[in-house]
Amino acid sequence: MCLTLPAKVLSVSDNKKAIILSGTKDLEISLGPVDDIKPGDWVLYTNEFLVKKVSEQDAREIFDLLSSYPKPDYDKLEDKFKNVLEVASRGTLTKSDLEYLLQIEDPAQLQALYSEANITRKANIKDHICIHGIIEFSNYCRNNCLYCGLRADNHEVQRYRLTPEEIVTAAVGAVDRGYKILVLQSGEDMGFSEETLYQIIKEIKNRCRVFLYLSIGDRPIEEYAKFRQVGAGGVLYRFETSNADLYSKMRPGHILSDRIDALKKLKKMGYVIATGSIIGLPGQTVEDLANDILLMKELDTFMPSFGPLIPSKNTPLAGESKVDFSMVLKMIAISRLVMPRSRISVTTAMETMRSTDGRQSAFMAGANSVMFNLTPASHRDDYYIYEDKFFDSGEKYEKWALFKGELSYQMMEQELNIEI
Ligand code: 5AD
Ligand code: SF4
Secondary structure, three states: OOOOOEEEEEEEEOOOEEEEEEOOOOEEEEEEOOOOOOOOOOOEEOOOOEEEEEEEHHHHHHHHHHOOOOOOHHOOOOHHHHHHHHHHHHHOOOOHHHHHHHOOHHHHHHHHHHHHHHHHHHHHHHOOOOOEOOOEEOOOOOOOOOOOOOOOOOOOOOOOOHHHHHHHHHHHHHHHOOOOOEEEEEEEOOOOOOOHHHHHHHHHHHHHOEEEEEEEOOOOOHHHHHHHHHOEEEEEOOOEEEHHHHHHOOOOOOOOOHHHHHHHHHHHHOOOEEOOOOEEOOOOHHHHHHHHHHHHOOOOOOOOOOEEEEOOOOOOOOOOOOHHHHHHHHHHHHHHOOOOOOEEEOOHHHHHHHHHHHHHHHHOOOOOEEEEEEEOOHOOOOOOOOOOOOOOOOHHHHHHOOOHHHHHHHHHHHHHHOOO
16 A cells, blocks of 8 residues: 655535645645544545545654655766766666766765655655565575575574464454555475465455565466466565576575576566565675666566665674665665666665664655565564564554555555556
């Protein structure tokens, strides 16, 4: 679903319409499900209708969340940088432009880059922030990715599997609260048979209207075809790095081309693609990161999903150093310039690195999508990809963003161009 926008009511007319002040603009808007408002009230609205009345403080908090960096003083920026931004506005950045932007460090240039990305976001998808809920239903994994705390060889992890009933209940409960997009995530757990997953997806889709992403790793492509038939709509399936050698080092026994082939096949099956990479893998270069962005674009990624490496204990990468957060923000901003209409996700790893202000700085650099963890509390800590994983159930956001009704579904379908 998409975050609503706050506004102040200026006047209310008899024909179930109101004039509201949003930012500096007056808008005439239908009252929708809201009756009982008067001039001076604060409301949330979306597209053509009001969603609900809120306190002034809630409205101001949303304004803060949607704030931007000030417009840069272009005269003070060096010519090469200005030229590259100019090229970006025409949508024709080359790989060497991306490498150049990934290496900028001057604070004024960084701010200008983030600001430009944010302007691009607003011009293309306004201030609509997509909210996803994620249910981590199993932490068993047969793989041994070097970076991941859930790797099979990590025997310190308390493994769990939710039952099919628990998964369906968590999903239906979330949809009842207003979530319209959910991610079902697990390690690569063959303990869930094709039939079990099929029944879970079918049951969720029968019981509620929701867009479902699967994040379950490599499974036979025929299984994905069946899951699609029964209503799964997207896959969250990262390529992790576009560098084939690095990929095989980080994911022993796997090759990048298999993953890319699978992503292309999934796309052909009609799945919406969410993919991306880890930033800060050992040996990764700026060229690799530029290629990661280009690969996301080439794969027609609807939701770019990438984040910093959080070195995790009990993994071979435990002793690695963390990448600078500004590199993450640069990746967001450049991805926005290269894929203006995409839903760029603020990922848990970004939040873990910077806590709550990670989310806001990511928005200010062009991100527009968040994911809240809806894993039942009894198992949340066991989904241990890395230490101190950030957790925020998103209650504050839920207050603003979760609203129900046919109109809200229609709005989301229209905004996201996906059917639910
Ligand atoms: N740091 C950051 N991201 C990680 N992932 C796994 N381990 C880590 C880590 N230590 C990411 C991978 C995977 C996703 C589920 O979590 O990109 O695809
Ligand atoms: Fe398993 Fe995914 Fe972790 Fe790799 S990243 S070990 S596939 S859960």
